[in-house]
Amino acid sequence: MKTIDPTSPNLELLRQGDTDAFADLVRHHQTLILALAQSMGFTGADLDDAAMEVFSAVFLALPKFEGRSTLQTWLYRIAIRTLGRLRQQRKREPALRVDEQTPEPARPAPSTRLEEAERRQKLWEAVASLDSRSAAAVELFYRQGWSISQIGGVLECPEGTVKTLLHRAREQLRQIVRPEECSP
């Protein structure tokens, strides 16, 4: 059985189009790719299709991977570009689903829960309304906990640009989600 360690993938197998190696690669990165697509406003079947497009692009591009960056950075670059292109092509209108509500661990009063759910929904829609790079930066920074320099590597820009992207995104989100809603 040919398998690869996702932290040190066998590039030769991947370049040769090895099925198992590619399946391992997908398994290792699919969660983040789906999260990125989700933050860019893809939902339901569109979300699966977007992830499929990303990995299809990766599969086609693997023979051309030159190793000038890590495989992970390279893969996420392709993901952000592919998702951005798909978003442009389909002129997506962010439409999030109600079934994505977060379970409430503390079970506060129903009205409070409803308000919180509405606030979250508003925030997710606001993130999805950002441009692709900003939405990706917000996803990687706030949700995935990446550092500015890691994000810069994926977005192919200096750290200062990432900070600017995040700053602008924050201002946009602040305008959409009113400041009084930011308190816990």
Place this chain on the structure above:
Amino acid sequence: MNDLNPDDELDRWLSRELSARPLPAAPHDLAARARALSERGSDGAIDQLMLRWNWALRIQLLAGLVLAGIAVAIIPMIFSSTATESATLIADEIATETSGLDLSNSLLLAGAIFVGTLLFWCIERAMASDDRACRIGQIGSV
């Protein structure tokens, strides 16, 4: 940990709310579907047409069809030695009205055919099976 500003209320709130967002479930056959999509080449011609059905393509297609129609209608009248009588009559009429097909008219016709062919070539390129791979190859050369 990232470079989050712990003193910024909005930063903390965004981090808390966004990290609490449920992740979508991954489809179990994602790798197989992605591979199948890439191995399918560039989808069928109809898929490609639907995918790329923008105004530029519509104008190209229309212009190409018009020019091709003109070429198809005129070429037999001019060059075919076995033209039918009616075609000859039409050709004669055209020749009478335009004082014959001189060099400039022939060049114009040749130009129209060339442009029509070029337009069709552009469409064919846009729909070519390797186009998608090229596009992906460009973003993949990192």
